Amino acid sequence: MVSHRRTSQRGQTTLTSVTVLSAALATAAAALSAQPATADPSGARTGSAKAAVAGHPADATDREGATAQVGKLYEEAERATEKFNGADARTKELREQVSALQDRAARTQEWVNQLRARLGAVAAAQYRSGGLDPTVRLLLSERPESYLEKASALDRLSGTQAHELHRLQAATRELEQQRREAARKLAQLEIGRAEVAHHKKDVQRKLASARRLLNALPSGARSAYERASRSDGRDEIIPDLSGVVAGSGRAAAAVAAARAAVGAPYAWGSTGPSAFDCSGLTQWAYNQAGVSLPRTSQAQRGAGSRIPLSQARPGDLVIYRSDASHVGMYVGNGQVVHAPYPGARVRYDPVGMMPISAITRP
Template identity: 50%
Template sequence: MSSHRRPKQPNPAYTGILTATAAAAVAVSAAPASADPLPDPNKKGVQAQVDRLYEEATQATEKYNGTKEKANKLQQQVDDMQDAAARQQGDLNDLRAQLGLLAAAQYRDGGIDPALQLALSTDPDTYLEKASALDRISARHSGTLRQFLAQQRALQQHRTEATQKLTDLRETRTELADHKKAIQGKLAKAQQLLNTLTAEERAEAAAEEQRASRASVRADLGNQASASQRGAAAFQAAQSRVGMPYVWGADGPNSFDCSGLTSWAFRQAGISLPRTSQQQANVGTRINNLGDLRPGDLIIMRSDLSHVGFYAGNGQILHSPKPGAQVRYEAIATSGMPFMWGVRIG
């Protein structure tokens, strides 16, 4: 496995994104977070309230991500069921046409067999209740009728299942809208608070983010090798996104929330990860000790598992941390988020 040093910044256009103006206009983004640690006790007043709102917004973001993934899967299932029902209806129409031909032939020969009349009726349940009538039809006709009835049952089952999936999908979309509303509400409140800051306080907040960005540029990652080729490839992809802005619900390629960055990076390495940090926490091989992590391992943060990033080496995490920030390197010890465990994939 190759070693990992911090690469040259690939997107200089993003490195100056956090000016004093941007610090007061971050309400358009949010990242998965938890209420684990209280905001920095050295931060008082408005900034502490904003930090708490961002944490709550990022928790809602991971719920949004999970619900959106569920909605997408349900939509695919509904589409597949409707396609299958359409194909079955076509087959059923063909069989009905065959039965019609049989009925016409019998009529010419002196009358329609009662069983065929039942099969061609608009009430198939009547026929099913009197299935013994099949004994009165020749073996050649019986096979076609049995196939017709089986297709009817299968079609009805698919329609019933599709109806239930559509109900689930509507409920999931309602839940999705609720999560989105919660996120936007938290961010709107944060923006209102930011608007109360003086010009000096806004400049101070912007300067703090700029210091974090400068620290990212200077981050010493050491030269430890990754534990897997796929992990190394995903980590390298994530490194190419340093400087990109955090946007809630985004999964690349030019903006990310925390789990959006990790899932996007692993897609570049040919691995499909679940969308949320909680789901990503339960894939691969768990690494319980921080000292056993290697670059490219996932690192799960906060007791509700609501934050995820890449272990970057030398006690650093590469992640998309929060609203108003960029994808960056940061010391785990000073991130303000407790380490839960690592995940090795590939």
């Protein structure tokens, strides 16, 4: 069951402020999605940001709109990051498969060469004894399988020669199959590389748009936003987790690792140990406990048993948004540790900071 221990007075005050800030950002993001069709969907500067760039003061409403747009861009960048992570994981797997196939093909080629060498010795012996049997020429050809389809050819071979020829035939066919499979995987790998590059550009474009908007804000508003983003959970948000017990030894080790990462910067595509994105943090934390998790938040949603929120225990993965584009780790007392977004640091936040898609127990 979720613990309802009271936090310390200091922790309670700061947790309340974070909850209010999170709710305000969520409300602003929702308002942004309802903007008229004249809003720029590409993430370009809004009118308030343009006015600030042009040297005109922006009022409070404009500043809130720009801040909401930054939050929206960061959310979109996180979705693109998880797509990048998934494509990158698939290409790594394909590279390993291609490498294994190439190694197998090299070993099979060596075996084919050895068989040909032995058959060459047979041919040399026949030549020295008075002539080269046409069937033995078959054995030395580059593609003997076409001739092998004729049963009469095998009838002309001795038992030893037929055995060697069958072995060569099987090895040659296996080699060709391995080469075809390797070529198919290489084609998939090229597609995967292009997909990785596409998602990488998408992330970079959205982050650059967010940075332009932030730079266009008045210095006071920008400083306030960045101060809130840098909250690292060490000096400002320290929930009372004393007495909280994880469901298993592995979960306890993962929770300890996640809590030790509090304060580390968010970096998209990163899996630690010095920087993380959201799924990189949970993957790294469980790896410290000897448990292998998939790379993306979408895949992590299916990496264990589904648990209702009322039964959440420390170490459970909390998956957010309908598209499962964000993940945090439940650490007890209604709190998660997560890597929020670019510019922020790994920190504690209330488990209900955004809509929950699923809770998974690895």
